[in-house]
Amino acid sequence: MAYNIQTMWCSAKFYFPVLVALFVQRANALAVKGTRRSPHSPGERRAATNGNTIFTLLSNGTDDNEMDMRYSTNITVNGRTFEVAIDTGSADLWIFPPADFVFNNTGIAVTDSYGDGSTTDVVGTIGFASVQLGGYTFDSQAFNNATTVGLGGILNLGLEGLMGFDFGVETSFIKDALAAAHLDETLGEPFLSNIFDQTPGQENFLAISLSRTGDLEGTADASFLISEIDQRYADVVFAPAIPLFPGTNGRWSIQIDGISLDNVSIAVTPSTVAGTPPGKIVALMDTGTPTASFPADFIDRLFSAIPGSVQAADGSWTIPCDTTSILSVEIGGQQFPISPLDLSDVDSSTGTAICSSPFLVVDGTTEFDSLFGDTIMRNIYSVFNFGDAVAKAPTDNATMQFLAQTDPTLAKADVQNVRMARLYGQQGTSPAGFAATADTTASSTPGSSDALLSKYGPIVVGLLGANLLVVLILAVVGLVLCVRRGGQSAGRIRTTQYAPVKVQVGEDETRALDGYEDKRYSD
Known part of the structure; x- marks a missing residue:
């Protein structure tokens, strides 16, 4: 697909995703800094x-x-x-x-x-x-x-x-x-x-x-x-x-x-x-x-x-x-x-x-x-x-x-x-008797989310910040190119046409979760 790059820099279609990216970056940063809670806290009964x-x-x-x-x-x-x-x-x-x-x-x-x-x-x-x-x-x-x-x-x-x-x-x-x-x-x-x-x-x-x-x-x-x-x-x-x-x-x-x-x-x-x-x-x-x-x-x-x-x-x-x-x-x-x-x-x-x-x-x-x-x-x-x-x-x-x-x-x-x-989440330091390898062990369970956020949160936030900087730089470059292009002949702008792409949809490979069925007991 061909597209005029200078047209891209000056198009609202470019800056809209940039704004969305900025919003997502901010939202992600807030999510990382926040505390994620399990739906059912210990001791809760239902x-x-x-x-x-x-x-x-x-x-x-x-x-x-x-x-x-x-x-x-x-x-x-x-x-x-x-x-x-x-x-x-x-x-x-x-x-x-x-x-x-x-x-x-x-x-x-x-x-x-x-x-x-x-x-x-x-x-x-x-x-x-x-x-x-x-x-x-x-x-x-x-x-x-x-x-x-x-x-x-x-x-x-x-x-x-x-x-x-x-x-x-x-x-x-x-x-x-x-x-x-x-x-x-x-x-x-x-x-x-x-x-x-x-x-x-x-x-x-x-x-x-x-x-x-x-x-x-x-x-x-x-x-x-x-x-x-x-x-x-x-x-x-x-x-x-x-x-x-x-x-x-x-x-x-x-x-x-x-x-x-x-x-x-x-x-x-x-x-x-x-x-x-x-x-x-x-x-x-x-x-x-x-x-x-x-x-x-x-x-x-x-x-x-x-x-x-x-x-x-x-x-x-x-x-x-x-x-x-x-x-x-x-x-x-x-x-x-x-x-x-x-x-x-x-x-x-x-x-x-x-x-x-x-x-x-x-x-x-x-x-x-x-x-x-x-x-x-x-x-x-x-x-x-x-x-x-x-x-x-x-x-x-x-x-x-x-x-x-x-x-x-x-x-x-x-x-x-x-x-x-x-225990890391509660104390912030390694309790006596814990293995040294504990610092390198990741978790995906609900009970460990707070500890992982405390441990890896700064790193993730840093990466998000770097991504944000890249997005801002691209936006500045786009504005400069758009300004430079302002004196050029409008007659050189080409209208780009898009042909619809046919998407082949295969058989649905997913299924609804099985419903709960009680099973009667038998030896």
């Missing part, structure tokens, strides 16, 4: 109900274990909404209602005990009310009308109660209190048992994916479904069904085949649960516990295998914040990698990042050896299959199925792109 499906962004706290997390959902009790923690390690429902809350109060005293049974007690009276969860409602659900709450990390996080999702065979304090009052203890069945009893033709299971915001794994949107499978994890239906073990206590406990760190086996502490094969342990899968618990000697073996870890005189462990070691848990012949972000809790409150073991010490019991709380379960999509488990047959055929959610390669990148970027 929920939507679709029939029997409950989707909730469930995390409290940060995206990187700086404080304990609780996972919650909304229930409606006698028309009033309560946000409650979800707990597969217990059976009862308790709420801490306001003074004007109206319900059927029996006055029967009840105490739900958690942990050591001392500072974690929830004391109240047994009440009955209509309870709705998602698309399910039970009109006369028993609950603990709590007046004293000793369970930490619930009320101080703004939550208003806790709902248990195990079988309630040996873990329902409400049923025990009713029996002690010479009343029918089946009136105190857990919510899910009541729901499954009134829907006998439905498969009885609960499917849970816990969330971590700001990582590369795409787990910001958690899911919590009754008798439905999240389509994103539909392959879980092909996973082996793991029977409960020992299977006599009505709890979600299973055998763990082994534990390794960076593909090297870590010897487990011999099981205290009768009948457990050598080299295996029994773990309770518990969404109501923010961390995980192991015997002290196993914790020592684990963290002594992580390069750079240091044990203090009191037995606690400090771990390099930039460790990329991958813990892996074997269940039913499957390996489930655990993100390095879950191998330590971060404390940056003093201005220097300190990363310590997130695991608690537990002595073995006759029911389980370890407790796999949120630290482990964030990495696994879990299906809690009650089988024929209703109030009349609480543990028959109950199994669990699992699907790994953590990709080891992406999880290692998260250490740089999530943790280090966030």
